[in-house]
Amino acid sequence: MRIQDLVKKELLPIKRPVHGGQGWRLSGVEDFSHNLNPYGPPVELPNLVAEAAAHLDHYPDDQSSEFREAVASRHGVSASNVIAGAGSSEIIKLFPEVFISRKSRVIIPRPTFSEYSHACRMQGANILDVPLCEVDGFSLDMNAMLEKLPLAKAMYICNPNNPTGTLEPRRKVLELIDECERADKLVFLDETLLELVEGYEGFSCMSEVRNRRNLFLISSLTKSFAIPGLRVGYGVGSEEIVEMMGRARLSWNLGVIEQYVGTRLIRDHLGHVRRAAEMMAKERGRIKETINGTRLFSPLSGQSFFFFTRINSPRLSAEDMVEYLLPKRVLVRDCSSFGRPFDKFVRFSIKTPEKNDLLIQAMEETAQEIRSTAFVTRMHV
Numbered sequence: 001m002r003i004q005d006l007v008k009k010e011l012l013p014i015k016r017p018v019h020g021g022q023g024w025r026l027s028g029v030e031d032f033s034h035n036l037n038p039y040g041p042p043v044e045l046p047n048l049v050a051e052a053a054a055h056l057d058h059y060p061d062d063q064s065s066e067f068r069e070a071v072a073s074r075h076g077v078s079a080s081n082v083i084a085g086a087g088s089s090e091i092i093k094l095f096p097e098v099f100i101s102r103k104s105r106v107i108i109p110r111p112t113f114s115e116y117s118h119a120c121r122m123q124g125a126n127i128l129d130v131p132l133c134e135v136d137g138f139s140l141d142m143n144a145m146l147e148k149l150p151l152a153k154a155m156y157i158c159n160p161n162n163p164t165g166t167l168e169p170r171r172k173v174l175e176l177i178d179e180c181e182r183a184d185k186l187v188f189l190d191e192t193l194l195e196l197v198e199g200y201e202g203f204s205c206m207s208e209v210r211n212r213r214n215l216f217l218i219s220s221l222t223k224s225f226a227i228p229g230l231r232v233g234y235g236v237g238s239e240e241i242v243e244m245m246g247r248a249r250l251s252w253n254l255g256v257i258e259q260y261v262g263t264r265l266i267r268d269h270l271g272h273v274r275r276a277a278e279m280m281a282k283e284r285g286r287i288k289e290t291i292n293g294t295r296l297f298s299p300l301s302g303q304s305f306f307f308f309t310r311i312n313s314p315r316l317s318a319e320d321m322v323e324y325l326l327p328k329r330v331l332v333r334d335c336s337s338f339g340r341p342f343d344k345f346v347r348f349s350i351k352t353p354e355k356n357d358l359l360i361q362a363m364e365e366t367a368q369e370i371r372s373t374a375f376v377t378r379m380h381v
């Protein structure tokens with residue numbers, strides 16, 4: 001018996017997605033490869049977890065009712081517009097399980113968060129890749145997306161986009177949603193990284209689910225509250241979409257701790273997220289200026305709290321750059337998992353001023369090392 005002959009055919013070419021944020025495995029290293037709130041979780045977190053831990057002797061509420069109420073009042077929608085997930089990752093997986101069948105086509109910009117195409121391919125979908133416009137800061141190519149729309153069942157948008165950090169104006173996203181609605185297509189909009197952007201409210205489309213039947217959004221507490229170890233996320237959509245997804249959802253998908261802590265964080269601790277967003281927006285200019293001065297990368301741009309940039313030297317890959325920076329206690333995201341040409345790109349986030357000093361110093365030292373190696377190489381040829 002060969003397991004390969006028994007497994008679903010869709011699974012055979014599929015590999016597990018690769019993610020950043022592995023710095024916790026290395027001691028003494030500052031991890032700029034993840035996009036978490038640089039202040040860490042609120043100081044009240046251990047108490048909240050302890051309070052919830054007193055209730056582990058029964059199943060969690062299968063409907064995550066209190067948590068969904070908290071999310072709904074935060075976004076000005078009703079609890080029937082909200083589905084809870086064990087991280088937004090669970091909802092990314094659930095959406096194609098409910099809406100995407102074998103041979104359905106989905107529009108996915110490239111590069112973007114790898115879980116979307118992974119989840120769609122698991123359902124046997126065909127991915128219609130639409131490259132982002134590099135000359136335009138890796139923004140969405142509206143014309144190319146709309147051209148493919150008649151072929152597709154759904155369109156994916158990530159705002160700000162992971163890994164590029166590109167922040168799309170609300171007006172442009174709404175235009176795409178409207179075009180999709182006219183053509184009876186679904187929109188999957190990922191706002192997981194948006195809450196840490198200063199001026200979040202001006203970009204978010206959460207409240208739009210009240211008027212748009214084809215829109216489904218996801219978000220998460222992972223990044224905003226720096227709690228990747230707890231799995232708390234959610235989706236917001238029209239009642240019909242949420243009801244359909246609820247039918248397929250895993251029972252008891254959010255644990256007792258996740259529901260309690262998630263509810264309390266949303267109700268009482270959003271100031272913690274806002275303070276981080278403001279601090280990172282202030283730090284952005286300084287990081288851009290100093291790191292651009294090293295000429296290690298193409299000029300840093302964008303309004304997000306992380307940067308995605310091409311390494312200037314034709315001899316160096318992202319892997320090399322990680323190796324230069326690690327002995328200086330700095331870990332950046334090697335973007336080669338997004339495929340070529342992104343093996344020449346790295347992503348790094350903004351942190352607190354002291355940690356950013358470490359990043360800048362590591363980049364400056366690396367630039368000097370690279371220049372002196374290039375000089376020695378020239379002398380010897």
Ligand SMILES: Cc1ncc(COP(=O)(O)O)c(C=O)c1O
Binds near residue numbers: 090
């Ligand atoms: C854009 C984006 N969406 C969703 C996720 C999933 O996060 P979680 O499952 O922790 O909510 C991530 C994690 O890296 C992400 O970057």
